[in-house]
Amino acid sequence: MSKQTIPTATHMLMPTYNRFPLTLVKGKGSWVWDDEGGKYLDYTSGIATCNLGHTPDSVKDQLEIQLDKIWHCSNLYHIPAQEQLAKKLVENSFGDQVFFCNSGAEANEAAIKLARRYAQEVKGNDGYEVVTFSQSFHGRTLAALAATGQEKIQQGFAPLAKGFRYLPYNDKQALEQLVTDKTCAVLLELVQGEGGVVPADEDWVKQLAELCKQNDILLMIDEIQTGIGRTGTLFAYQQYGIEPDVISLAKGLGSGIPIGAVIANQKAAQAFTPGSHGSTFGGNPFSATAGLATVTHIIENGLIARAAELSTYLEEKLQRLKQQFSPIKEIRGRGMLQGIVVDDNAIDYVTKAREQHQLLVLVAGPNVIRILPPLTTNKTEIDQFISVMERVFAS
């Protein structure tokens, strides 16, 4: 392994991250290079973001063209790429209208605001409460943080934004507590990513969706990690036989260029009117171009079907790994979002993979190794990944 040079100004960054001792300077496809020329297989995809692999040509070409045109102009003017991206998202989902922002947390903020305004301005009641679930993760801004059902992430930020209530995930009985006269929406991950790669139970989701429908409570799916082909369909909700009112997106939407979005049906979207919400950068010409090129590439190249097929191959190999090594307790996930549940510290395996075998994977909580290959990976790379994991577990 190459010797790493740690940049000298790290101490000038606020210590919000425990960074690995690795400086990545280049990426192509499933591979990244450090500042000493060391090459790594990247099965993190920048935390479920580089779904087309690093620096995909189809996106790069469009961005290069856009760089010579205009980068930013604000949302006071029409932005063709933003409107084309909205059209692509609407045509390929349940939705009717889209709001663009810059990140996942902002997308959830917009969704939460939309839900409250829908209850208060459209339905005419004082519903403000959003139901979320234990171990969920919805982002770090104040409302997204309050929506997040994990105390450790909320610690030190009191008072939290009011109006959130948490129910246990995948618990049918707890659904009895879902509806109150204050409930305006449910915000739900269909695979809890940060919370340990935990897929939602299909019957539970259907029951929950039905309750929302009966009570005119907005069903809002947080697709920030699961969206843009990550779980085997363009959006994870498409595998659950449900129709949400709202979904939030970010991560994979721009291939690494920051962009977030909220897609809503007409019923919910009408709650926003001029001046009720906004974002200076949201969907600007540059980020919208990245989003449009990304979604176009995924759809036009049949990447979702290909990735779904590859993920079956990956899952089979992971199941075999489980049979070989007793510390592995479970393999769980959907599509290209997989977790290896171990009975000891996941970070030790992640560190060994990186330091000894130049493989990048992540953790999701203390005992889950999280695997997020780009949708563009192939069987050879999957075999390489498995062979490294075999060596990691054998040592």
Ligand SMILES: Cc1ncc(COP(=O)(O)O)c(C=O)c1O
């Ligand atoms: C499900 C989910 N929601 C929201 C977020 C927050 O996104 P961002 O970090 O872009 O604000 C994340 C990020 O990991 C996520 O996985």
